[in-house]
Amino acid sequence: MHNDWPAPPVAVTTQLTATLRIVEAVDDLRRDVDALRVELGPRRGFAITGTVVRLAAECAVLIAVAAVAGAGHFRPVLIVVLMAATLGAVVLSEWLASRAAYVPPVYGFAQARPVVLPYAEPDPPPESALESDPWERGFVVDPEPAGF
Numbered sequence: 309m310h311n312d313w314p315a316p317p318v319a320v321t322t323q324l325t326a327t328l329r330i331v332e333a334v335d336d337l338r339r340d341v342d343a344l345r346v347e348l349g350p351r352r353g354f355a356i357t358g359t360v361v362r363l364a365a366e367c368a369v370l371i372a373v374a375a376v377a378g379a380g381h382f383r384p385v386l387i388v389v390l391m392a393a394t395l396g397a398v399v400l401s402e403w404l405a406s407r408a409a410y411v412p413p414v415y416g417f418a419q420a421r422p423v424v425l426p427y428a429e430p431d432p433p434p435e436s437a438l439e440s441d442p443w444e445r446g447f448v449v450d451p452e453p454a455g456f
Contacts, residue, residue, distance in 0.1 A: 362405060366398045366401065366402070369397075369398065370391070370394055370395065370398060373390055373391060373394045374387075377390050377391070
């Protein structure tokens with residue numbers, strides 16, 4: 309067995325070239341990540357205030373329904389049905405609020421954009437209906453009744 313240390317210059321050059329390629333790839337990746345961070349913007353904190361207000365309002369609705377049902381001396385079955393319906397409405401509103409809160413900003417409420425082709429001719433304006441068009445005359449009411 310012979311000693312390969314130090315490595316031959318060809319192996320050193322090959323290893324150095326491969327290392328530089330990896331460093332360039334990492335640098336490109338870092339630039340892409342920085343661009344994405346700028347595009348996404350700063351992180352927004354959890355909206356404590358809005359959540360607390362919403363939960364307080366839902367609790368107030370539940371308490372108000374219970375108080376009205378108790379003060380009205382409703383039957384126990386009706387009170388249970390009212391409270392179940394109110395709880396169902398609160399759970400539904402919480403579910404809708406949770407789904408709306410976590411819409412990713414990248415996909416949030418995208419709007420269709422018209423496709424604009426370079427050097428494309430614009431569409432001609434839509435034609436207006438002619439007054440002599442028999443189809444149009446059939447749908448227009450005559451201001452004066454026909455005489456016999």
